[in-house]
Amino acid sequence: QAGRRGVELVRLTQEEILAEAAQTEIINRASLEQMLRVEEEKRKVVVRDRRTSGPRVVTKSTREGDSVRTYVTFTDGPLPPAIDDVAPDYPPQVKCAVTGQPARYFDPASRSPYATLEAFRTLRGERRVRPSAS
16 A cells, blocks of 8 residues: 555654653753743732822721721822711601601502501501400
8 A cells, every 4th residue: 555654653662761751851841940930020020019199098997896997098189078068867757647656667559657557557448347355
């Protein structure tokens, strides 16, 4: 079969295998050393500049006993005007439409606040007859 071309496999002896392994070891060590040098250079090049310019907000938290305190510091700029604002008043407490007590619930059907189950039934117009104990 003269037309057929292929790769001829040659079986290596133990000495040839060991010689090739020694050569591969030398190549691998050189490659490793070069890679480590490149990585070390990359590490040296990456220098982060922590200095910033312009206004900043700095926060610092410290633990004091069982609580944590957080300090906020505004640097290199004017304070935001909202710092001096006074907090708005709480909205007035909603009263029950039936009893006048502070309302804890809101009826979506009648759109009225109520405080108790009896007030809810009054708002809905439900009358429940309680069985008498006889």
